[in-house]
Amino acid sequence: MTTAIHVGPLPSGIILQSIAACPPKDRESLAAKLAKLEKKIFPSSEAFDYGSELKKKNVGIILAVKEGTQELVGYLVYQRQKSLAWLHKLATIEQERRKGIAKCLVDFLCQQMKKGGCRTISLWVDEVRNPARALYASCAFQQIERLPEYYGPGRTALKLELNIAEH
Numbered sequence: 001m002t003t004a005i006h007v008g009p010l011p012s013g014i015i016l017q018s019i020a021a022c023p024p025k026d027r028e029s030l031a032a033k034l035a036k037l038e039k040k041i042f043p044s045s046e047a048f049d050y051g052s053e054l055k056k057k058n059v060g061i062i063l064a065v066k067e068g069t070q071e072l073v074g075y076l077v078y079q080r081q082k083s084l085a086w087l088h089k090l091a092t093i094e095q096e097r098r099k100g101i102a103k104c105l106v107d108f109l110c111q112q113m114k115k116g117g118c119r120t121i122s123l124w125v126d127e128v129r130n131p132a133r134a135l136y137a138s139c140a141f142q143q144i145e146r147l148p149e150y151y152g153p154g155r156t157a158l159k160l161e162l163n164i165a166e167h
């Protein structure tokens, strides 16, 4: 059982849920669901160990699910460190892309972090991930650093930041 969050505009039938209210007994199956979806979307070298990540008190996950069926269609993983939040992972399943789901996940993170007194959201993104870069640009993230070889040979990372105090 998780708590539904209301942001919009989300596609009809999609709701966001925070795992903050998810009872420990449900976390194992949720970790398995996330790991399975992540395998389809990201290279294995970037896989998160959700079993241990979910145990960390400052790690949060926002889920986008189909109302009723609870099918997972997107998620965002973040880690809060005082006035900074790291956006670690963000994905939408292929069939549901370009419907505004990722934008809603980011907007929701901004709202929550701002309420909690956080000032900045930071992230690293692979330079070749054009859809992700377009998404972050549409959310007003600014590029502040470029690091060649960050993800491995020939793979450059960009550090982006969003000042949510001004957002």
Ligand SMILES: CC(C)(COP(=O)(O)OP(=O)(O)OC[C@H]1O[C@@H](n2cnc3c(N)ncnc32)[C@H](O)[C@@H]1OP(=O)(O)O)[C@@H](O)C(=O)NCCC(=O)NCCS
Binding pocket: 041, 088, 089, 090, 091, 092, 093, 096, 097, 098, 099, 100, 101, 102, 103, 104, 125, 129, 130, 131, 132, 133, 134, 135, 136, 138
């Ligand atoms: C990047 C990703 C999360 C975007 O998810 P999404 O739900 O399709 O994004 P949204 O529908 O919320 O897009 C919001 C805006 O971002 C931009 N955008 C998103 N995908 C884009 C694409 N493929 N091409 C150009 N712009 C894009 C657009 O400005 C879009 O607004 P518009 O559709 O009104 O033009 C999704 O493509 C994905 O999961 N990719 C693989 C994983 C990944 O790269 N994750 C990010 C790195 S951690």
